[in-house]
Amino acid sequence: MKKYVFLLGVGLMSLTYGQETNVEELKKLGDQFQIEHEANLKFISEIAAKKGWDEAQLKKHFLGKYGDYLVYIDNTDIDQIKVADVDKLYDNTISGVAVTGEGMTVYQWDGGRIDTAHTEFTDDRASNMESAESPISDHATGVAGIMVAAGVSPAAKGMAPSANVVGYDFYNNLNEIVTESANNLEYMISNHSYGYQAGWKYGEYDQSLGEGWYWFGYPSMDENESAYHGIYSTLDSYIDNIARNAPQHLMIKSAGNDRNTGPGTAVEHAVLGDNDEWEISSTFRPVNCGTTGYDCLPYGAIAKNILLVGSTNQVAGNGRYNGPSSVSPSVFTSFGPTDDGRIKPDVVTQGSSVVVPTANNGYWSQGNGTSFSSPSVTGIAVLLQQLYYELNTEYLNAAELKALIINTTNETGDYPGPDYKYGFGLVNAFNAANLIVDETNNDAIIINDVKAISEKSYALTATGDEPIRATLVWIDPAKNPGSLSFELNGRTPMLINDLDMRIIEDSSLTEYMPWTLDVENPSAAAVPGDNVLDNVEQILVPSPSAGSYTLTVNHKNGISGITQAYALVVSGAKLSTQSTNDLQAKKVGIYPNPVRDILNLSGLEGDAQVQIISANGQIVKSEKVSNKQVNVNSLPAGAYIITIKDETGATAHKFIKK
Template identity: 30%
Template sequence: MQLRYNLLLLWGLCSPFLFGQQKQTTSQLETVQVNQLRSGGSVGVDLKGSGVRIGMWEAALGSAYLPDTSLSDLSAVSAQQGTGTSSHATTVAKILASQGNAVPSEQGVAPSAQVFAYTYDYPHTTLGAEIGSAIEEYNLLISNHSYAEGNGWVNDTFWSGVIDMSETEDYKFGYYGNESRMLDSIMEVYPYHLAVKAVANERGQSNGGTPFTVYSSSSYNIVSRSSPVPEQDGGADGYDGLSRDATPKNALCIGAVNNISGGFSLISDISFLNSSSAYGPTDDARVKPDLVAPGQLTAGTAYTSYATPVVSGLAALMQELYRSENGRWMKSSTAKALLIHTADAGTSDGSPLPTMGWGIPNAVSAANHVLNADGNQRMIEGELENGATKTFRFYLDGSSDFRATLVWTDPVGTSPALDFNSSDLDDSVAILVHDLDIEFWQESGPSMLAQPWKLSAANPGNSAWRGDNNVDNVERIDYPSASISAGWYTIRLSHDGSLSKTQEFSLLISDAGGITFSAGSWNTAPSSWGSDVFVRITDVSNVARISDDVTISFLEMEPATDLQINEANSVTISGEALLKSNSTGTAQIAGPITGLICRQSYISGSADWRSLSSPLKTTVGEWAEELSHVRWSGTTTPSVYSWDASNVQWNALSQSDSMNKIGAVSLYMGSNSHSQFTILPFTKTTRGRPVERHITLSLEVDDDVSSSDDHKGWNFIGHPYLASIDWQGLDVSQTTGSFYIWNQAESDFATSDGTNFTLGGRRYIPSGQGFWVYCPSGSAGTLLMDSAAVSVSIDQELTKSITPQLRVSWYMSDGRVEDVVLLLERGAKLEFDIWEDIPLRDGGDPSRAELFWGELNEPCAIARVPSDSGVIALNVAPGSSGLDSVIVDIENAETKTFYWEVDTAVFPLDGVPLSVWQNGGKIFLHWNSSRIALEENAPDGRFIYFEDAIFWTEDAAVDVSIYDMNGAEVDSLKWMGADWKSIDLAPGTYVLRSNEGHVVKFVVL
C-alpha cells in the first residue's frame, strides 16, 4: 500500500549533492520579471510580499521534512511540525522567501512574506483538516505544495497501474483524485486561500528493460511481469501525464520550463528542453497545468518543485499590491485569474496548450493590471444567481487585442467511480459542478463574436478552439484587434444547468473603457448611458450626481468620492459596486441603489474595542471574513458581541447570526499584551446588498424600576446606510435626543444631539458606525432610520461646532452693515429671555437698521429660538440712513424650512421685497423641520415647499408636474412669476419636476 502513495519529490532525489548550489534564483525572477517589481524597476513599486502569510507543505526527503530555519535569510520561515532539515524544503523556502541578505543572488520572490512550514506524509487522511486549521490560525492567503504523487512508472522496476484496468496505461493519469478533491474543498471553504500545486516531473519515464512489478486488482495485489510493457508516463505524445493529485479545479497547477535570461520576449523563449514536467489535459479535457514557471537552479534540469514557489511568491506580491491599491485582499479566484489573464501565452492567439496551459506568468503585466493607470483594466468580483444572466458593457477603441478571463471557485466535484476494468480509463465525464459561461458580443447587430477556448479530450494535441466550455472553471476569450472596430461591446455571463447556490466569480477585462466622473463632470451624461456600463468616479472634490434611472454593471468609486442619486430615480448594479476607503476617506452613496456592493471602511487607531455595523445584508461570519483571530460563541474567549437591550447583557455571536438584525457589534481590534487580533490600521471589506431604505427600530425603554445605572433603556444601534446619517434629519423624539459613540482618544463617549457636541461628538454618524441611544421611561421606544436623512456630507472629528443659525444683514446707504443672528437651539424659548438672549448694546443709533424682539420690543443682537419649529414676531426699524439691500443666510440649518409673513402675505427666506424692509414694522418668521423640500439640482430660481403650498422664487413663468413615488403624475401647476400656490395631496413623498430642469423632493404629512 505504501507504494500507492510513493511520492516523486520533483527535484532529483538521486542527485542530493546539487542542493546548496542554488545559483539561479535571480534568473528565475528575471524570467517572470519579478525584478521589475523591486525598487528601481520599471513598474515603480517595491513589492516583497509584506503582510502576506504563506503555508508550505513538504514531503519527506528520507526522514527529513523541514527547511533550515537557522539560516539568516530564512528568519521569516517558521517550522510548525515535523523533524529533520531537508535540502528540498530549504530550497523551496529560499525561492519563495529568502531575504537575500547573506546571499543576495538567492533573494526569494517574496522576501518579506511570512512562511509557515508543515509536513506532508503518508497517510494523508488529515491533510485537509490540517490545512484548514492552519488557514484559520495564521490567516494563510497562499499555500505552496511542491510534491506530487508518483503514478505510472515510479522507478524502473515498479509500475503503479492496475492491470485489470489496463496492462499499458495507468488510470490515475488525468484522474480527479482524492487529494485534488481535498484542495478544491479547502478553497471552496476558504475563498481567499489560493493553493499552488506542482505537477510531476514524470513525463517520459519508462521501464528500464528489467522485469517489473504491478498491481493486479482492486485489492492492489502485487505481481511480477515482463510483458506487455506499459507505456511511458504520459503516453507516447505525453498528453496524459498529470498525477491524480495534480488535477484540482480550483488550485493553480504549475509546470516547469527553462529559465529565460532577461525575461520572456518571444514564444520560442519558452522551452521544455531541460524539463520533464507533466503535460495535460485532465481526463475531462480541463486545461492543466494552468501555468508554467522557471524551475532551474543551475544550468541543468527544470523541476516543478522549484517552479511552483515562483508562482506562489508572485501571487503574494500581487496580493500585497492589490491590498495597497484597494485596501483588501483578492479572493483566490481573482488572484488566479490575474496570473492567468496577464500571462505570456505560448501561442500567437492566446489559446492554451496542454503542455503549458495559459503560458508563463508576467509580473509586470499583472502589476500594471492591478495599478490600472488608465482606469480601463477591470477586476470584478461578482455573484451569479441561479437562472440569472449578467451583462457588462464597455467601449473598445480597437487599438489592442481584447481579452476577458472568467474564474470561479467551483464546488468540490465527484471523482468517477472505479469498476476496475477498462471503462475506468480516461473517463471524460465533466468534474465541473457549476457550469458558468462567458460570451463576447458586439452591440451592433447584435452579434456574438467569440466564446471561450477549450481543449479536446479525444485529440489533446490539436489546437484549442472556441466554443461552449462545459469542463473548465477558467474561461478566457481572446479576440484580435484587427477584427475590432471602435464601439460598444458586451460580455455576457450566464450558466448551463442549475446552480446549487449563488456562485461568486472573478472577471478580468483588459482595456475596457466606460463612463468616468472627474473634474466635476461626467464624460457622458447619465441620460445617454444605456444599460450595464462600467462607471468610475475619481473626483474627490465634487459630488457626482445621477438624476436618471440607470443600470451599471460595475461601479468603482475611489476613496473619499461621493455619489448622490436623485430620490425619484434609482441605480441598479447588475454586477458589483466597489466603494473604496483609505486614510483620506471612504466612498459614499446617498439615494436609491440596488445590487451587490463591496464596501470598504478604513479603521485606524490603537488596540481597543470597536463599535461597528454593516449597511449591507450579510451574516456576522461573512462580515468578519477578513479579520484575524475572531472567536465565536461557544469558545472560551469570544471576541465578537452584540448588546441584548431586553436582558441588559452582552451576547457572544456565532458566524450564522444576521449582521443586520442584531444592530451593531462590538469587537476587539489591534494587539495588546495578551493577544493579537486584527492589526491596525486595517481596511475592512463588507459585501452584500443594501438594507431597506426606511427602517423603524423598536427600542428598549427604561422601566424606571431599577436604579438609573442599570443600563435599562440603552440601545446599541447599527448605521444601515452607505453614507452618513444627519442626526438632525431624524425624528429622535422618542429618545433623549442624543447619540453616543465611544471615543477611544477620550476613553469616554462622544455625545451629540446634532447641535451640541462633547468629547468629539459630531452631527453626522459615519456609515458602518455603531452608536448608542437612550429611551427614557414613557417614550414609545421607536426610531425611524429614514434614508432622507442620509447625506454624502460628513463633518470630521469636531473641536468646535457651528450652531444652526439664521443671519439677517442690512446693508445701509451710508456703507454700514448691521447683523442680527437667530440661533436655533434645542430647549430654547420663543419668548425673550434676558439670561439667554443678547440684546443690542445700549445707546442705539436711530440712523441704524435694527430688529426688535416681539412685544417686549427688545433690540436684538443674538436671539435663541427653538430648533424644531416655531413662529416669532419681530419688529423692523429700517433706520434713517436708508437700506440698499438685505441678505438673509442660513448656516448648518439646511434641513429647516423658513418663510416670512407680513400682513398675511408670505415670502420665502430670501424673497422679501426690499420695500417691505424699508417700510419697517412687524414681520413674522416661521420655521419647521418636518416639512422639508430637498433641492436636487440648482438651475436659476428655486421652489420652496411649506405647509401644503409651494413658492416659486423667480419673476418668470415656469411649468411643473408633481409625481408620486410610483411615477404617476398627480398634479400640474403653472407660475407666471414669484408666488405661492396651494397643493392638495394625500400624505406621502412626491417629486416636483419643472420644464426648466428643477427636481424637488418633498413630503406631505
C-alpha cells in the same frame, strides 16, 4: 491619463459557497480528515507488522488509502526572476511602488522541515510547524528559498525576498491545510510541491522487493497506460471542498515530473495486482505518457480550484520572454489534459536549472522540477497580494488572484490561446502588477456574484489599440467522492456549476466565445466555443475595433448552492461609465449584523421584496417591505442569506441571527 477601474462589489453570497470563509465547515472537514489520517496510520502499522517491514520507512512514501486509491507520495523535484519579470516589482518601476513581500506570509507543505538556520532566511523569516521528528529537508529548504530567499547568493534570490514562510510536512496535510485556512481569514497563499505516484517511479515502495522500478498502474486495466494519470480522485475532491469553503486561500501546486519517466526497455519491475499487492513483471511498458507526453498529470494534481503550474526551460535569449518560440517545456514536466478534458496545467514558469539553498550546510545547489516552478508562481502571488493591498487596503480572494495571474500570462505554444502543455501561458509578474496599478492601461477587475436565475452584463469600451482578453474564474463545488469511479480515461465532466461568458461587439453583434480544447486531439489548436468543462474561461478578441462591447456572464443547468461567486479580469477594455455608475450606486446594506430582533435595510429605492434563506437552502421568510425593516425575531439562531429586490435591482447579504 485614464485610470484602472477596480470594482469590488459584494453581491449574492452563498452561506457555504460564497466569498466568506466558512470556518464551521472547515472545522468539520478537519475532524473528518483527522479521523481518516488516524485510520490510515493504523492501516500502515498493520501492513508493517504483517509483512515485517520498518514502519517508519513505510511512512516516508505511503499515506494509506483514500477512497479506491493506495496513496504513495513524494516531492516533485537569478533566471526565474527574469523569466517572469519579477525584478521590475522591486525597484519602483510600477508607478513608484516597490514590493518585496515585507509583512506577508506564505505557507508550504513539503517533504520535511525547512533549514531555518540557512543564511537566506534572515530575521527569523522561516519557521517550521512540525516537530523534530520530521527531518530537515533539502527539498523543503529549496522550495522555501525560491519563494523568500534573501539573495545572499544573488542567483538564489527568492521571488518575495522579504516575506515569511511557514513550513509543514505533507504527512497530515489535509487537516493542517484546513486548520490554517480557518485561521487566515484575510488571505492565504500556499505552495504544494509534492505529488502522488502514477506510472513509472524508481525507488523502494515494497520493502520485500527492495529498490527498483515500480509501475503505479493496473495491467488488468491497461498494460501500457496508468489509470492514475488524469483521473479526478477522492483527494482532488477533498482539495476542491477545502477551496470552496476557504475562498480566500489560493493553493498553488506543481504539475508533476512524470513525463518521459521509465526504464525505456523491458526490465523486471513491480506492478499492482488486482488485490493491491505488488507483483513482479517483465512486460515491456513505454515511458510515462508515451511519445506525445499528453495525459501525464497524476491524480492529486487534478483539482479544479487550485492553480496548477508546469515547468519550462530557461527562456531562450537574454532570459526574458521574447515571443512564444523563446519558451520550451522542461523534458520532465507533466502535460494535460485531465481525463475529462479540462485545461491543465493552468500556467507555467521556469523549473529547470534553478539555484536553491540546501539544508544543513548553508550551501546552494542547482535543481530541476515542477517542484521549483510552483514556488516561483507562489512567490509572485505574494507580491501581487501585497501590491493590491497597498493600493486598496484589502486583499484579492483566491478566484481573483487566479484570474489575474492567468489573464496576464505571456503567449506560449504553437497556436494562440491555451494548450495542454503550457496551460494559458508563461506567468508574468510585471504584466499582472501593471493590470493592478498602471494608470495608462485602462484595464478592469470586476468581482460579483451570479444569481441562480439571471444573467449579468457589463458594458465595455475598447480603444482598439490592443486585444481584449477576459478571464472568468469561479470556485466550483467539489465532485462528490461517492460518485467517482476508478476508470481509465473517464470522460464524465467534473464541472458542477457551468458558468458561461460571452463578449458581443455592439455595432456588428459579432459574438466572441471562450477557448476550448479537444481531449481526443490534445495537440490541436484551441478554438472558440462553448466551454462546458472548465471553471476557468477566457475570451480573446484579437483585433477589436474601437467602440462598445457587452460582456455577459450566465449559467446553464442551474446552480448547485444558492449562488455561485465568480471573479472576472478584463484587459484591453474598460467599463463604460454606465456600468461603473450602476455598480457603484448599488449600496443596499443591512444592520445590525449579528441581529436579534429587527434587521434594518439601508439604501433602498422605495418598497422591496425580501426573501430569507436558511443554511439548508429553504426560504423561511418572504415578504414585501415598505418601512425598511424586517422582523427576524421568530427565526432560530444561525446563519442566513437575505435577498433584497427593489426597483434598481437585487442584492444579497449574509447575516447571523442570535
